[in-house]
Amino acid sequence: MSRNFPVSSEEDSFVTRREFTKFLGLTSIAFFAGTFVAAGRKLWKRAMAGRGGAVCVGGIEEVPVGGYKLFRYPTEDDPCILVRLDSEKVAAFNQHCTHLACPVIFNAEARQLECPCHKGFFSAEDGRVLAGPPKRGLEALNVSVRNGGVWVKHESES
DSSP states (O other): OOSSOOSOGGGGGOOOHHHHHHHHHHHHHHHHHHHHHHHHHHHHHHHHHTTSOOEEEEEGGGSOTTOEEEEEOSSTTOEEEEEEOSSSOEEEEESBOTTTOOBOEEETTTTEEEETTTTEEEETTTOOEEESSOOSOOOEEEEEEETTEEEEEETTOO
């Protein structure tokens, strides 16, 4: 130890309890802020989606019976799937699996939507969970057929 510098260099590598506690506190605040921002963004997006009206996603003749059509609603970042179950019945859902957001695909033979990532299965009629790890059903969109066009909007809209 030198007279000019009374602290030995071995002690420099140790972290004090105060420094460690400060680090944990600041890290916790950062995680809380990130979670708050993500939740706020999701709520804002949901509130803004409710303001948009119905949109035409195509003609009914574009989707054969047992077929599907992919589209984006209410923004370009929201993939959705429209399925035609029979000549009169169509249904539309958000395409993100509620388990880990993998895109679901339509299986016409089984009349269900399937998540290939973790084997989640949803009813093509109403989006409810049939099997697999998802706990919540798919977000359903309100579908109507008018003048040969298929119109969709969120269920919460009137």
